[in-house]
Amino acid sequence: MTTTTTSRPPITQNGLKPVIWYSLLTLAVVAAAYATRDFDWKVVWDSRLFLARGLGVSWLIAIAGILIGMVFGIAFAVARKYQLGPIRWIAIAYIEIVRATPHLMIFLWVYFVYPEVTGEWISPGAASVVSLSVIASAYLAEVIRAGLDSVDRLQLESGYATGLGPLTIFTYIVLPQALRNMVPALVATFVMIFKITTFVHVLGMIDFFSAVTIVNTRDLAPYALYTIMAIVYFLCCWALSTFIHWLDPKYTLMTN
Amino acid sequence: MDFQIIWDNREIVIDGLALTLGLSVLGIAGSFLVGVLFGCLQTSPNYFAKKLSDLYIEIMRNIPILVKIFFLYFVFGMDAYPAALVSLILHQSGFIADVVAAGLRSIAREQLEAAFATGLHKIQTFGYVLLPQAVRIVIPPLSSQFIELTKNTSVVMLIGMQDLTFASQNINIETYRYLEAFIVVTAFYILIMFSIVALMNGLRRLMEQR
Numbered sequence: 223m224t225t226t227t228t229s230r231p232p233i234t235q236n237g238l239k240p241v242i243w244y245s246l247l248t249l250a251v252v253a254a255a256y257a258t259r260d261f262d263w264k265v266v267w268d269s270r271l272f273l274a275r276g277l278g279v280s281w282l283i284a285i286a287g288i289l290i291g292m293v294f295g296i297a298f299a300v301a302r303k304y305q306l307g308p309i310r311w312i313a314i315a316y317i318e319i320v321r322a323t324p325h326l327m328i329f330l331w332v333y334f335v336y337p338e339v340t341g342e343w344i345s346p347g348a349a350s351v352v353s354l355s356v357i358a359s360a361y362l363a364e365v366i367r368a369g370l371d372s373v374d375r376l377q378l379e380s381g382y383a384t385g386l387g388p389l390t391i392f393t394y395i396v397l398p399q400a401l402r403n404m405v406p407a408l409v410a411t412f413v414m415i416f417k418i419t420t421f422v423h424v425l426g427m428i429d430f431f432s433a434v435t436i437v438n439t440r441d442l443a444p445y446a447l448y449t450i451m452a453i454v455y456f457l458c459c460w461a462l463s464t465f466i467h468w469l470d471p472k473y474t475l476m477t478n
Numbered sequence: 479m480d481f482q483i484i485w486d487n488r489e490i491v492i493d494g495l496a497l498t499l500g501l502s503v504l505g506i507a508g509s510f511l512v513g514v515l516f517g518c519l520q521t522s523p524n525y526f527a528k529k530l531s532d533l534y535i536e537i538m539r540n541i542p543i544l545v546k547i548f549f550l551y552f553v554f555g556m557d558a559y560p561a562a563l564v565s566l567i568l569h570q571s572g573f574i575a576d577v578v579a580a581g582l583r584s585i586a587r588e589q590l591e592a593a594f595a596t597g598l599h600k601i602q603t604f605g606y607v608l609l610p611q612a613v614r615i616v617i618p619p620l621s622s623q624f625i626e627l628t629k630n631t632s633v634v635m636l637i638g639m640q641d642l643t644f645a646s647q648n649i650n651i652e653t654y655r656y657l658e659a660f661i662v663v664t665a666f667y668i669l670i671m672f673s674i675v676a677l678m679n680g681l682r683r684l685m686e687q688r
Contacts, residue, residue: 324632
């Protein structure tokens with residue numbers, strides 16, 4: 223099949239422009255470092271262990287939420303894509319309601335309503351992981367459904383023709399191809415989940431964000447602490463985003 | 479289940495709803511304008527404009543909204559409302575810029591060449607050929623960005639603004655009726671999201687008719 227390429231790269235000579243741009247950028251960073259030299263950086267250094275532990279908690283709950291959300295996300299995506307009767311409607315309702323509810327509300331739902339319904343207390347840590355899994359599963363279900371849609375029907379039919387069962391076809395033929403197609407959207411969702419971990423602050427979990435606010439309450443150095451917080455979150459998410467570019471050179475548009 | 483309590487406290491919910499709606503509408507308008515600006519810069523042939531827009535998008539996409547809002551409120555010492563609005567606009571305009579840039583890039587280069595061949599100059603080409611087509615392509619991903627912005631308005635609760643999420647907490651504190659308050663507030667949020675989707679779908683149909 224021959225197609226005319228509509229998105230060929232523009233033929234331009236950049237010349238010295240990148241050199242100028244990156245010099246300006248370096249200059250801006252140096253100027254920013256110089257302008258902020260009077261901030262109370264000692265406070266950050268003194269509480270580095272506390273902050274590092276907070277960052278560890280952030281990564282831990284993010285990874286836990288992503289792993290659990292991935293399992294349920296695959297289940298919901300399969301339930302929504304393949305005609306499984308009433309299960310399909312339950313999956314659609316779940317995905318749409320979770321995606322239409324603010325993330326903060328989901329954290330509050332889990333933390334406050336679970337004890338009222340079951341009569342048992344839920345720890346902030348458990349509530350955080352459960353809420354993150356709920357959010358992740360709904361968003362990942364949509365990403366995975368789009369990935370499953372991208373696999374050609376012929377693949378399925380060929381699988382049946384060679385005499386494989388439905389489960390074998392799904393796990394060995396459809397899923398591996400779908401996973402490869404949805405890598406960019408998948409990792410973009412992971413970045414989103416990592417950013418949402420800041421919301422566990424409202425439940426009293428000491429993640430990196432809460433750790434910074436706690437140190438700030440004690441030592442009152444908002445300039446240094448909040449600057450460091452923004453830089454660390456940027457670097458963590460940027461590392462993940464760069465990972466996407468590296469994995470997928472076709473990368474153009476990602477979902478939220 | 480006793481929704482009478484919510485009805486008795488309806489002022490709290492209505493005030494919260496008004497604040498959430500006001501923030502969302504202003505935020506959507508502001509982030510759309512800023513997003514279109516950086517989306518256009520992103521696709522411009524100028525190297526520095528493209529790099530500047532790259533930098534803006536990377537920074538805005540990779541910092542959580544909570545960090546931005548705390549930064550503006552506690553470090554810059556802005557008032558609660560402007561801090562909330564500005565951080566919402568900064569946060570979502572990064573994503574919207576990406577969506578708009580992808581929409582502009584999706585238009586075939588032949589369209590551009592044809593427009594130049596008929597003698598339109600750059601600004602006319604952009605306004606009459608590129609933008610109307612791009613807007614049509616961009617509407618579905620744009621509506622999901624607007625929904626994200628509206629959802630993110632709930633974080634303004636953490637700097638003490640009395641929005642819809644705060645209303646649910648307020649009713650909890652006064653009456654201890656968690657479940658009813660949460661159901662009512664969540665229903666309002668879902669209603670807002672579905673009306674955004676309906677409005678954007680209506681807009682798309684309107685543009686397709688023309």
